Each structure stands twice: as C-alpha cells, then as structure tokens.
Amino acid sequence: MHILNPQQLQEVDVLTMQRQQIRSWDLMERAAKAALKQIIADHPAMLGEPITILCGKGNNGGDGLVMARLLLEMGQKPSVWLQHASQYSVDNQENQGLLPIGYLKTFHLHTNFEFPKQGLLIDCLFGYGLSKALTSDWQPIIEQINAFEGRVVSIDMPSGLACEGHLPAGSPIVEADCVYTFQMPKLNLVLPDYGYYAKSFKIISIDLDEAAIAESSSSSFYSDADSMATLRKPRLKYSHKGTFGHALLLGGSYGKMGAMVLASKAAIRTGCGLLTAAVPIAGVSILQCTVPEAMVLADTNEQALQDFNFPTAYSAIGIGVGMGTSVESQQGFSIFLRSLPAESKLVLDADALNCLAKHSQLLAHLPKESILSPHPKELSRLLGTWQHDYDKITKAKAFCQQYEVYLLIKGANSLLVCPDGELHFNATGNPGMATGGAGDVLTGILTSLRAQGYPAKEAALLGMYIHGLAADLAVEELGEESLIASDISNYIGKAFMRLTQGGF
Template sequence: MKILTANQLREADAISIKKEAITSYALMERAAKSALHWIVTHYPLSTPFVVICGTGNNGGDGLVLSQLLQEKGFVTLTYIVDHGGQPSPDFLKAKSQANPTLLVKNQKEISDIHLPDSGVCIDALLGFGTNRPTSGLLKTAIQFINQSKLAVVSLDLPSGLVPEFYPQLPKEGIITATHTLTFQFPKLSFYLPENGEKAGKIHILDIGLDADFCRACKTPYNVMTLTLAKSLLKPLDRFTHKGNQGHLAIVAGKKGSIGAALLAGKGAIHSGVGKLTYFVPECGIPFIQTHFWEAMVAPNCGDEHLQHLPQENYPTYAIGPGIGTHEETQACLKTFLSTTNSPMVIDADALNILSLHSDWLKLIPKQSILTPHPKEFERLVGPTATFEERLEKLQYLAKTYALIIVLKGAHSVIAVPEGDFYFNTTGNPGMATAGSGDVLTGILGSLLAQGYTSKEAALLGVFLHGAAGDLATVEYNPRILSASMLPDYLQQAFNQLEQ
C-alpha cells in the first residue's frame, strides 16, 4: 500500500470531489461514516464518548461523527476548542447541523471539559493539516487529553503529529492515541521512530477517493500489508521435492557464538527450505549435528573461527551470524565475496567486517540482501542525525550497489535498488532480543533458496518474521519472548497468509 504526502491527499480529495460531482462536505460525511462503522464494531453501546474538535476540517469530521454517534444511541459530549484562526467552511456547516456543543475559548476553560473515568475520547483537533509544533490553547488541550484515563481514538492523524518528516517535534504537544483511524492511506510519520508511537494501533479506512488518481500517484514510500504478503506467497506444488525447495548454505558461528548459527538454521528449516548445509568452525559441528538432524555440515572451515570455505558452490548463502571479526575470518569473507556470484543474505558480523573495508561493498553480488540493525547500518554509512537522513543513506546504498537492504527496527524498512521503501507492519517490542535477527537471516535465506526474488524474499520474510513474533504474544507476554521461540510460530504465520 502506498504512503501519499499531504499534498497528494489534498489533490486526491479535490479530484474525487470534481469527478464524482459531490461537495467537500459530502466527503467529510463519508469519512465520519467510515469512522462510525469502525467504532460500532469495536465498542459496545454503553461506551461513553467525548468528542473534542478543532475548527478545521478535522474538527468538522469530529462534529459529524458526534452527530452519528448520538443517532446510534451512544452517550456523547462534544467540545469545540476555538484555538484561533479562520474556521473552515465545512467545519462551520458541520457546526450548524450538530447537536448542542460546548465551546472552549481559553486555557482556563480547558478544565471545564468533562472527561469521564472510563470511555473514549475522539481526537478531532487538527488532523493532517499540521506543519509545526502545537502551542497555546491547542497544546494545553492535547496535554489535558493525554493526562486522562480514556482510550483516545484520533481521526486521520493524532493531533500535533505532522504527516511527514519533523524529527524535532516536541512529544508533549502530540496526542498519544490508542487507535488512529486514518483515511484512505497511512501517513509516513506513523512509521518513523521519532514520534510514530503516538499513533497507537493504525487502522486504514477507505473513504472512496478516486482510484485512478491514487493508482497513478508516484511515491517511494509503501507499507507492507497482509494483502501484499499473501500475494507474494507461492503455492506448494503437489509434486515438488527437496531439490525444488532450494538448498541453503549458512556460514555462521565461532567459538562462543554457535547459538547464532543454530537460530539461523531454525529460521530456515521452519520456513520451507529443501536442504540445509552449514559452514561452521569445527567447535560448532557437534552442536549443529545434535540440534539439527536435517542439516549437513561442511568440514574443514577452521577450528574456532572461520578460516576458509570449501570451494564447491551452493545456490544460496546466508553469511554473518556469530562469525566474529578475526583477521582470518575477514580474509575468508573477502575471498568468498570475490568468488560468489549469486545473491546472498549478509548479516551481523559480516556487515561489521564490511564496515571495516568499505571498498568491499562493490564485491557483493547484486540483489543480495543486507540486514543491518541501526548501529550496524551507521558503521557502514556513518552517523545520521535523523531518520530522514538515514533513509537517504539507505536509498543511496541500495541504488549504488544494487542491493536489497533491510534496516531492522520497530517498523523495519526494506529499501530496493529502484529507490522505493517498504515499511513493515508486523512485529512487537518482545522481538528486541538477542538472536531475533539471526532467525530472520535464516528465513530470508530459505525464501531466496526457494526461488523467490531478492525483493520478494525480503518483503515476505520480514513480514513472516514479525508475524511469528506477534503470534507468540498471543500466548506469551512479550517481555519473556526469546529468539528461539520465534520459528515455532512460523507455522501459524504461514497459515495466516494461506487463509
């Protein structure tokens, strides 16, 4: 799914209004009805609602929604925070048709807003028209809402959050939403680490904007959705065999870090690879053969760290978990990159070695998948002050060397050589644990070995990895998740895609 800019969304509104020969107020009503539909499917009629509106179009959305809630039988209180400026025409029309509302005109009157001990506050103060930090009455109203005990449902965008980049935005001037009901398309700021957590759970509501215009809109930013993941998953051939399911070679481990190799293998085996071969130092072989009866192990790679790799070629490699940065291992990696032509997955210590030898980046086979976490990425490209700058460097690296790069995080970003970004939507804080990335390396290598393109493997693999983590939290508190638990939930993750 695309992420459009605020300007593109305004243009989509205007074109939809023109082509459908409707008023902008009719579009406002459409947005409010879509929000109502979501609300009635998530909250019982006994839930009290407080709707707090600004004086722009977002406030108009709130007023129309308030009217609809009352017509449905919900007990609803509605407030207008008159924060100055010219009210929008559609807001004024909504106000003229709304049930009686209470007007808040100054900061002293904020305390007159009655918030019950339980229920839901609808945030309709600002929407996506914000382009600067909040102040004055608006900021006071936002802080008042944030201090309440109510669940907060923001319309389109949490008030105070800008739709795109604005890294220095003060957090105290932004609504902390429980849910954000965003219209038609997600907003970029939902997925940025500076303030993205303010959006809570994101729900994308269709309001029928012109499909032709939306399809034609150009944007480098996209969201990885369940629908896209389902479209990528290939059906299993009834007559397939292990040779068709791919052969992955995992190059991993050193003395003291064999666990990383085991985790990568578990990720690979549980995501469908046909055959698995390990390149590990001699000290790791007993652990591999004890844990994975399915795997083969190539001998003579070194005693306690990787010193050399066998000369025979394998179709697909995943290299890096736990290999360390010993000088002999560095030399081994250089030789390996220089003599291997097929795309591979490169992670962990292999990335750390590359950061010591930036000229080796040109040796990486095109369409390989790199999976750095933020620190590993900065070792490769240098420090970044903002996430916007990080994305610029990410795009440069992907384009320059024709690589697929997975920048891991709360919303892992997949950058492709064409210049596009895909923000993942699965995963949770419980996955912020040692070894989680090693499991991902195994999953990506497995999919690559099975014949998925590098882009397909990255998108699908990252989604499945996060989905497995989410499914694990159905059974376990995220605080106790460990990396070794994740592969056990890949079965359920695949089941979700096949439903």
C-alpha cells in the first residue's frame, strides 16, 4: 500500500473524480459515511452518549458536517461546532446548508466549549490540508480537546499534525485515541515521534482510483495483508528439504544460549529445509536438547564464539543473537566477515551489529543485500544520534545506499529502509512484543526466508510482517502482558495460514 503526501493525494482525488465521474461532494459523502460507519462499529455505546463534532473551514470540516447530518438522520443530536471564517471550502459551504437552519454553533480561537464530561468528540478541524504546524493561538482550542474526558477520534489526521515533515516541539496537536484515516496511512501516523498523537489508527477505504495511486511517485509504503500475501511462495508438491535451503545461525554465549534456541526454532518454523546452529561448546547440548530438528556445530571456545571456523557454503547465514561482545568474539567475527564470499546472504542482528558499530571499517565487507535488523539503540550505535525521525530516516537511507544493505528498524510499525531509498512500514505487531527474545525470533525468520530463496527485500518485508502477525495472533489467546518470545515462534504457522486466507 502506498503512502502518499498531500500533493499526491490531491492529484489522486482529481483523477478519481474524473475516472469515476463523480463530484468532490460525492467523494466527501462517501468518505464521511465510511468513517462514521466504522466509528459507530467501534463505539456502539456512542449513540446513547453526547457526541461533539468540531469542524474546520476546509474539507476535513466538511466531513464533520456530513457526519453531523447522517447522525441527525439517525435520530442523534450531535453538538456541532464550526470554525468562524470568512471563507469555507465549496463542499464545506454546501454541507453547512444541508443542516437545519441555526443548528451549527460557531467557534473562535478564544471560545470556551464547555464540553460534556463524557461521550465522543470527533475532531474534524484539519486533515491533510494542514500545511505547517498550528500557531500558538490555536493552543486554547487544542488544549480543551486534549482535556476532554471522553474519547477523542480524529478524522484523517489528528488536527495540528501535518501528514509529513517534522513539527517543532510544543506545536498544538490533538491527542487522538484513534485516527480514522482515508485510504492509506499518512507518514506521520507511522513514525514513533508522533505516536503519542495517534495512539491507534484505522484505514477507511474510500475507493480512490487504484491506478492513480499506483502511478504516483511515492517511495513510502505500508505493508498490508494484501501486498504481503502476494510475496509468499507456495510450496510445490514435489519439493524436498533441499528445495528450501540450508540456513546457518551463529551466536550464543554463556548465559545467552536461549537467544540461539529462539532464533533456531523460529527459523525451522518459518520453513527452511535444514538448519545448522553454530555455538560455543557450552551451547551444544542445550541446542541439541531444545531444538532436535537442528544440526549443531561447536566452536573451539567453551563460552563464546571465537574461531568462527565454520563452512560458509550455506543458503543463508544469520549472525549475532546472544553472541556477546567479548574481545575473542569481536576478533573472530571480524575475520569471519572479511572471509565471507561476496554472494553470501547475510542477516545481522544484536551483537553482530554492536561489533560493526565498534569496528566501522568492517561495514565495507558486508555482502551486498545483507539485512541488518537493529532496534533503535543499536541503530544509534551504527548511525550516530539523530534529532528527530526525519533526520534518522535521512541517515538510514544514506547508510543503506552507501553499503547496499537493508536496515530493518524494529519498533511499533517497524521500518525497512532499502538501498534505493524506499521506506516500508510494517502493519502488524503489538506492545506485547516488547519482551526479551522477540528480536532473536525475527532473526530466525529472516534467515530462514533468505535460505528459502526469497530476495532480501521480500524476505525482510514478509519476515517483519509474519513476525508481527504471529505476535498479534498469540496475543489474541494470551494477552499482551503474557506474550513471550517462544509464543511468537509457536504462532508462525498460523500467521502464514492467516496470510494465505487473506486479511487481518
């Protein structure tokens, strides 16, 4: 799914109207109807409670006016406030005229709303038309919304949050409990910096012209179920274990052998034909007992990988989980990386990344198309610190371009940065995944997909999606608090099945 900027969205709007032979008024009617239907589905109790709608002077406000009319037709009596302005958008003006005369209340920047103590507040002040941060004279209005004791839902965007671009700290922005955003998420809805303003979001399809969206020159994407389902390669009837590759995982150290157990199990559950785990001597019996499906190779060192004297002719190699950063391991890793054939398919995580950060000269030895999967702290060791998310993205793009590698930045809406500058945000996952070992499971999944012949980009996209989806399915049974990394592995199979059945 593409993520478009406001200018691209406007172009798609125009093409949609031309190709579907509808007016902008019809598109607004469609959008407002679809959003209201979803809001009611999510908050059935709202129909018995006070509903407040705040409308701006543009088309976002127009959506609010349509919703007000639809609610009146349902017998509800929403309290509807319209921004005082000398000029309104055409469809906003037209929809004002479709409400009973005298029904609308007008507000100014100094209005004291005296909101009810409960119920639902629908924020339709600004949508994708917001060009820059709101000035401080909007602060009193936004503060009243944020102090509202009921639930706040925003249409398209939390008002005050532009679709794209960094906003200065302290800008007045609505803190929405849920954002109902049209057709696709906007960039600032999936960036961690702004997560506080959009605690969750739902995508409301309004049938914008798909061809027009595909023709747009966007390089930002959201990995949804439909696009991910097409990536999955079916397993053919006459395939055998050799068909699905032989993965090698290297890692583990005394006290951190569990990371290798988790990664190994996840790799096998993801479908590689064979798996070899290379661990320090102390890990051999642990791996053999806990993952009998895996073959195990032992390093010469008892407690940490040191010699790395393993064959490299595997379909894919995942390195780093639980490895530790002992001097021996760093030296061994360095020699291993320098000696790898250029065509090796590599996944690097955890201490392999920390080692790369400490010895940046090693970066030049990364095989092209390697996947690096840092969490934000590991990323900052690789890239240095950043001021805000856009700064981080610029640095990450430059890194990926320079070394021709993929960065999979873990977090809510994990982000894959590609060597060509494309950004792919992941749709699956939940806060239950903030638990030790979840990243090791991802390394297993990624290495397994690479071993099965998935190209790096597809492996990274499908891997992060399946990882999050498995956790989402596990949480349905177990709850977020109780989710542990092994559960994610145990649900990988169901995640693949759900992907094939479509939709989540």
